Amino acid sequence: MTAELRQVQAIDETxxxxxxxxxxxxxxxxxxxxSRALDRAWGMKDYERMARIxxxxxxxxxxxxxxAADTRRVFTLSSQLPxxxxxxxxxxxxxxxxxxxxxxxxxxxxxxxxxxxLVLTREPLTxxxxxxxxxxxxxxxxxxxxRVYVEPLAGPPTSEWFLEVLxxxxxxxxxxxxxxxxxxxxxDYLHALDxxxxxEKLMQALEAACRLAVVEPxxxxxxxxxxxxxxxxxxx
Numbered sequence: 341m342t343a344e345l346r347q348v349q350a351i352d353e354t355x356x357x358x359x360x361x362x363x364x365x366x367x368x369x370x371x372x373x374x375s376r377a378l379d380r381a382w383g384m385k386d387y388e389r390m391a392r393i394x395x396x397x398x399x400x401x402x403x404x405x406x407x408a409a410d411t412r413r414v415f416t417l418s419s420q421l422p423x424x425x426x427x428x429x430x431x432x433x434x435x436x437x438x439x440x441x442x443x444x445x446x447x448x449x450x451x452x453x454x455x456x457x458l459v460l461t462r463e464p465l466t467x468x469x470x471x472x473x474x475x476x477x478x479x480x481x482x483x484x485x486x487r488v489y490v491e492p493l494a495g496p497p498t499s500e501w502f503l504e505v506l507x508x509x510x511x512x513x514x515x516x517x518x519x520x521x522x523x524x525x526x527x528d529y530l531h532a533l534d535x536x537x538x539x540e541k542l543m544q545a546l547e548a549a550c551r552l553a554v555v556e557p558x559x560x561x562x563x564x565x566x567x568x569x570x571x572x573x574x575x576x
Contacts, residue, residue, distance in 0.1 A: 344384070348389075354373050357373050374397035401537055401540075409429060409431065413499075414502070415430060418434070431515070432457055432459045440476035443475065458506065460506070461476075478534060479534050480534065490505060506539065507535065523556070
């Protein structure tokens with residue numbers, strides 16, 4: 341058996357385990373296995389397998405998102421992350437001086453502790469009186485940031501507000517992806533999903549781009565990796 345065939349077999353075996361985890365409602369394990377399989381398929385440029393992985397991964401993340409929102413608990417953090425000890429499930433709003441990368445770190449802590457959480461990070465109030473909400477990703481090849489501007493809340497945040505803002509961030513991420521060959525777009529979707537793993541439209545866009553990449557000819561032109569939003573919109 342060649343090395344490539346062994347890699348393909350490993351991906352398929354991982355997805356069999358992920359399917360079993362979904363069936364038994366072990367959503368953290370399903371998410372972990374699907375993410376591993378997606379990374380391996382991406383490394384092989386096996387776009388067909390990537391497309392098949394997207395929907396099980398979306399389902400696992402959907403269930404975890406709902407578990408976090410259904411708690412209806414909202415926590416605000418403005419100092420240090422709860423790196424040690426138990427972590428409560430629910431929604432976490434990070435405020436200055438915490439940064440977008442802290443939100444990414446907290447989400448990883450939730451995964452490691454098998455605790456369903458949703459995380460948003462807000463930056464300082466702009467001159468226009470809006471809250472910048474930022475999501476930061478670190479991979480697969482370069483860091484990215486996604487940013488939207490929302491009206492400050494008059495009261496404490498709710499889980500419904502969290503879901504609305506997450507949708508806005510995901511919609512902005514989709515808008516940031518420029519037209520081009522499917523292999524370029526799917527890479528941008530992978531970066532965006534590292535910052536916003538909960539956004540279903542991003543996952544669906546990734547699946548569609550993977551299926552197109554299977555049949556499209558490989559592009560010849562140079563590709564810059566990753567994308568950032570434009571932080572300087574005159575608001576600061």
